[in-house]
Amino acid sequence: GTGGTGGTAGGPDAPGITPNPLISRGKPAFASSGRASVINDGKYRSAGTWIAGKPTTAAPAWAAIQVGTGYERLLLSWTASYNYNYTDVQYGAPGAYRVETSSDSTDGGDGTWETVAEVTDNTVRTRAHSFDFSGQSWVRFVVTAAPATTDETGVQIDEIDVHDISNGAEDTWFFLGDSITAFAYDRDTPGTQPSFAENIHAAHEAHFPAMINGGIGGELTRANDGRPSALDRIDDVLEMNPDFHFFAIGYGTNDSWDQTDPTTFKANLQELIDRIQAAGRAPVLARIPFSPDGHHDALGVFNQAIDELTQENDLLPGPDLHAYFEEHPEQLDDKVHPGPAGRVAMNRLWADAVDVLYTGQQ
Incomplete structure (x- = not known):
């Protein structure tokens, strides 16, 4: 794959991103209780969840998928998207859990299982884990505790997605931003579909990106x-x-509202870019969405900073959300946050903006 987002990542014939296909959808699913089929039906949040309740170490709850053989390494992600912020866990996220694999189970409950990942104090609404899968055919998500702050329903998981990363994990996307990010990329079915990943898959059948929605409401670049x-x-x-x-990356609405100095905003984003790149990752910046709210009159200079950072760091340009919502202000629910049509559009605009990464035509 390209391994980067810069304009110099490859010539006209550079290969595109290495696919990490989704291999779990529709495969046989089993659970200790509740409807197992909802964990890998491609439908998120309001379309149905697997309810694990309030399990304990002595009486865990589990959901298992028979993904099949022939994969050397997998990436399993789970989502509990009734939670709004990335760091909210009270509405269905697990408190403690582990991921297991098996080669000899027949129903998800029997057989020999090996623990390949374990979290004892979960702090997020969605997370992914990678692990070796040579010779294995089953994955199992075992919940051993709900968070202390959980609501009366306890743990409820929207979806478990399993991707083949035997050739490396490159088609993996973390959406980092504020409340606009939290709203737009939660993949709620049907309200926020097709998602970014579904759009990429529709255009490039071999690909199915892994997505994490990391939005947090009210977030600034630095506070x-x-x-x-x-x-x-x-x-x-x-x-x-x-x-x-x-x-x-989607920041700037709160910084402009908070009257952050544009020079400071640019420096903060540059530091964010530097830290992401130092970790070997590839940032892409979206332009800040237009808002008819008078508090956001200064967006022009903030978007200019984003344009300059994209050019100065040789990044692939992200979607121009400002131009889109200036043309479609009716798709903003409260003059700031996108409504259902706006959220669907944002997922499409992201897919369109990064399409060149999948064709290699940069």
């Missing part, structure tokens, strides 16, 4: 007063998501 801050969490995000190569 000094305890508010959410991209630069305060980026190192943790990079460490927690080692297999995610591309970082789709």
Whole structure:
């Protein structure tokens, strides 16, 4: 694959991103209780969840998928997207869990299982884990605790997606941003479909990107007063998501509202770019969406900073969300956040903007 997003990543015949196909959808699924079929039906959140309740170490809840053989390494991601912020866990996220593999199970409950990943104090609404899968045919997600803050339903998982990363994890996308990101890339079915990943798959059948929605409402590029801050969490995000190569970045709405100095905003984003690239990942910056709200009159100079950073760092340009919502302000629910049509459009615009990475025609 290209391994990067710069205009110098390859000549006209450079190969595109290495595919990481989704291999779990529609495969036989089993669970300790509840409807197992909803964990790999391609439908997220309001279309149905697997309810694990409030399991314990002594009485865990599990969901298993028979993905089949022939894969050397896999990436398993789970989502609990009733939670709004990336760091919210109270609405269905697990508190403690492990991922297991088996070569001899027949129903997800029997057989010999090996633990390949374990989390004892989960702090996010969605996460992915990679592991060796040579000789194996089953994956199992075992929940051993709900968070202390869980609601009465307990743990409920939208979807478990399993991707083949035997040739490396490159088609992996972490959406980093504020409330606009949190709203737009949650893959809710049908409200936010087709998602970025579905759009890429429709255009490039061999590909099916892995997606993590890392949006946090109210986030600034940097905050000094305890508010959410991209630069305060980026190192943790990079460490927690080692297999995610591309970082789709959406900041600026809150910085402009907060009257951050545009020069400071640009310096903050440059530091964010530097940290992401130092970790061997590839950032892509979206232009800030247009807003008819008077608080956002200064967006022009902030978007100019994004344009300059994209050029100065030789990044692939992200989607021009400003131009789109200036033409379609009716797709903003409250003059700031996208409504259903706006969210669908944002996923399409991201897919269109990065399409060149899949063709290699840069």
